Amino acid sequence: MNAPDFTLPIADKKPPRVDHVLIAEMVEAGARVLDVGCGDGELLQLLAERRGVDGRGVELQRDKVNACVASGLSVIQGDADRDLDNYPDQAFDYAILSLTIQATRQPKTVLENLLRIGRRAIVSFPNFGHWRVRAGLLFGGRMPMTDNLPDLWYLTPNAHLCTIRDFADLCERVDATVERAVAFNRNDRRLPIKWSLSMQNLFGEKAVFLLQGDKRP
Amino acid sequence: MTAASPDALASVARRQSEIHAPSSPVVHFDAGAPLRLACQQNLAPFSIAYETYGTLNAAKSNAILICHALTADQYVASRHPITGKPGWWDNMVGPGKPIDTDRFYIICSNVLGGCMGSTGPASIDPRTGVPYGLNFPLITLGDMVEAQARLIDHLGIDQLFAVIGGSMGGMQVLEWTSRFKDRVFAAVPIATAAWHSSQNIAFHEVGRQAVMADPAWESGNYYASGKVPRNGLAVARMAAHITYLSEEALHRKFGRTLQDRSEKTFSFSADFQVESYLRHQGSTFVDRFDANSYLYITRALDYFDLRDNAGGVLANAFRGTKTRFCVVSFTSDWLYPTRESRRVVQALNAVAANVSFVEIESDKGHDAFLLDEPTFHATVRGFLNAAALKRGLDTTERPA
Numbered sequence: 001m002n003a004p005d006f007t008l009p010i011a012d013k014k015p016p017r018v019d020h021v022l023i024a025e026m027v028e029a030g031a032r033v034l035d036v037g038c039g040d041g042e043l044l045q046l047l048a049e050r051r052g053v054d055g056r057g058v059e060l061q062r063d064k065v066n067a068c069v070a071s072g073l074s075v076i077q078g079d080a081d082r083d084l085d086n087y088p089d090q091a092f093d094y095a096i097l098s099l100t101i102q103a104t105r106q107p108k109t110v111l112e113n114l115l116r117i118g119r120r121a122i123v124s125f126p127n128f129g130h131w132r133v134r135a136g137l138l139f140g141g142r143m144p145m146t147d148n149l150p151d152l153w154y155l156t157p158n159a160h161l162c163t164i165r166d167f168a169d170l171c172e173r174v175d176a177t178v179e180r181a182v183a184f185n186r187n188d189r190r191l192p193i194k195w196s197l198s199m200q201n202l203f204g205e206k207a208v209f210l211l212q213g214d215k216r217p
Numbered sequence: 218m219t220a221a222s223p224d225a226l227a228s229v230a231r232r233q234s235e236i237h238a239p240s241s242p243v244v245h246f247d248a249g250a251p252l253r254l255a256c257q258q259n260l261a262p263f264s265i266a267y268e269t270y271g272t273l274n275a276a277k278s279n280a281i282l283i284c285h286a287l288t289a290d291q292y293v294a295s296r297h298p299i300t301g302k303p304g305w306w307d308n309m310v311g312p313g314k315p316i317d318t319d320r321f322y323i324i325c326s327n328v329l330g331g332c333m334g335s336t337g338p339a340s341i342d343p344r345t346g347v348p349y350g351l352n353f354p355l356i357t358l359g360d361m362v363e364a365q366a367r368l369i370d371h372l373g374i375d376q377l378f379a380v381i382g383g384s385m386g387g388m389q390v391l392e393w394t395s396r397f398k399d400r401v402f403a404a405v406p407i408a409t410a411a412w413h414s415s416q417n418i419a420f421h422e423v424g425r426q427a428v429m430a431d432p433a434w435e436s437g438n439y440y441a442s443g444k445v446p447r448n449g450l451a452v453a454r455m456a457a458h459i460t461y462l463s464e465e466a467l468h469r470k471f472g473r474t475l476q477d478r479s480e481k482t483f484s485f486s487a488d489f490q491v492e493s494y495l496r497h498q499g500s501t502f503v504d505r506f507d508a509n510s511y512l513y514i515t516r517a518l519d520y521f522d523l524r525d526n527a528g529g530v531l532a533n534a535f536r537g538t539k540t541r542f543c544v545v546s547f548t549s550d551w552l553y554p555t556r557e558s559r560r561v562v563q564a565l566n567a568v569a570a571n572v573s574f575v576e577i578e579s580d581k582g583h584d585a586f587l588l589d590e591p592t593f594h595a596t597v598r599g600f601l602n603a604a605a606l607k608r609g610l611d612t613t614e615r616p617a
Contacts, residue, residue, distance in 0.1 A: 054571075056571070062575075062578060065574075065576075066575055066592050066595070066596055069543065069573045069575050069599055069600055070595040070596050070598070070599030070600075071599055071603075072599055072600070072602055072603025072606070073573070073603070074571050074572065074573045075574075076544075076562055076566075076572060076573060076574035077574050077575060077576050078559075078562070078574070083563070083566070086563040086564075086566040086567050087567070087569065088567060088568070091569040
């Protein structure tokens with residue numbers, strides 16, 4: 001039996017993003033996954049390679065969608081605010097929103113949709129409660145710019161930045177159970193799990209939440 | 218332009234010969250196997266003319282059906298027997314091309330109602346011995362697809378690896394995926410819509426009225442006289458052709474440039490290049506297309522609404538589908554704009570179908586799907602590669 005002479009090209013050989021690696025740990029093998037804001041498909045590729053998932057993506061930028069589809073991923077051009085309404089309940093095992101929620105117009109509606117579409121939702125976001133952000137505003141008197149928030153205030157696509165504490169509040173408000181939450185520091189190291197929420201909120205640059213929606217009948 | 222000029226007569230003769238004895242293979246379905254049409258009539262006997270490219274593998278799992286648009290035909294990648302021009306999708310279909318004939322077995326058939334060898338209004342009605350004319354039953358895109366399915370049966374293929382088509386071809390793709398859920402592994406509906414809009418119908422009605430207003434049309438019975446409603450059909454084509462382009466593309470190509478003259482002539486001759494271009498489009502079209510076919514096929518398009526057999530809800534048309542979809546639209550297509558493709562995508566999402574959707578940036582209007590658009594071609598190639606991998610197609614036969 002000869003192997004096919006083509007394979008899905010791997011985007012590049014640079015090591016995968018730490019939050020992507022974590023998500024790949026969270027996702028069960030062979031699961032059905034929707035990645036909202038999938039960008040160039042890096043996470044979908046990783047999940048396909050490591051977990052053998054049946055993955056789909058949604059991406060706003062046309063050129064990124066084209067690149068994804070041309071590399072064999074199932075991706076649609078669309079956006080989290082507008083296109084999630086169409087998906088049926090529990091259509092996926094996981095609905096993932098990776099570093100995107102802060103750029104949506106209606107983060108609460110988007111999160112509710114994720115929890116509806118997926119049996120579980122995975123959300124990662126830049127933490128606006130990180131000490132450098134706080135310090136930037138306190139001492140610099142300007143909108144903070146960090147590795148995670150690299151854009152000037154008038155150029156950033158981010159409309160709804162939040163802190164880890166804010167996001168935890170939103171999860172409570174939409175009756176989502178936090179099954180797991182991990183924060184990463186500046187050096188992409190996971191913060192110790194035993195740290196308090198306040199400490200995570202102070203030293204985490206970004207966070208990944210694994211959520212389950214309220215089991216209503 | 219008179220119908221009696223030697224050139225015109227020669228073109229009529231060439232067209233006649235392609236109607237009754239096409240240059241391509243043709244399969245005849247006899248009176249014992251009538252096609253049940255949406256209008257509740259039976260059509261028998263009927264013929265489907267088709268071209269194939271590449272080699273069907275032993276498992277018969279590498280067949281791709283290409284569905285053509287309103288005025289195209291089975292000559293997707295081979296020289297047209299009347300015009301002598303290369304195939305209409307020559308840049309997409311061929312060895313090493315996105316729809317790779319080294320890897321896949323490509324089938325393209327002339328639609329039912331067409332005039333290149335498949336049964337249509339110009340074919341002989343066996344009951345009368347003369348061409349059907351307006352006695353040909355009104356057909357639908359669903360009927361066209363049912364006829365194609367007969368061809369696929371005839372070729373001994375259970376499941377098509379892919380069904381691909383743009384414009385009206387894309388509508389047939391959607392019909393295929395809706396009617397034959399187990400027979401389509403992958404589907405690529407391009408620059409298309411799930412139903413004909415009011416504006417689409419309006420443009421077609423202009424075209425049909427132009428044909429019917431031509432005295433040479435003779436209520437569809439022009440075959441006996443040897444004349445054809447050239448002027449009417451040419452005007453229909455001119456009006457339609459505008460809808461295939463974008464304002465930007467027209468402007469870039471012609472602007473307000475005058476044709477072979479430095480001054481306006483203060484007459485109604487073709488002063489502007491764009492006029493001359495449209496007249497040429499109209500006149501060359503008449504040389505290769507049957508006026509009644511144009512009426513029937515545009516009517517079939519107008520009747521098209523995928524919701525009809527789905528209780529009025531588009532998503533129901535796709536319920537239970539296992540097909541992998543790649544929906545493609547073009548930014549400057551105002552005939553079947555992106556929002557129409559998006560509607561299809563939303564319906565597919567509603568049934569959790571496996572769907573990709575790409576909007577290609579192009580200023581070339583609806584016809585962009587026929588042109589050399591690298592991003593579009595990369596999309597089709599990539600999608601088919603991934604689908605072939607999923608289908609377990611052995612692609613090592615591909616020569617280096």
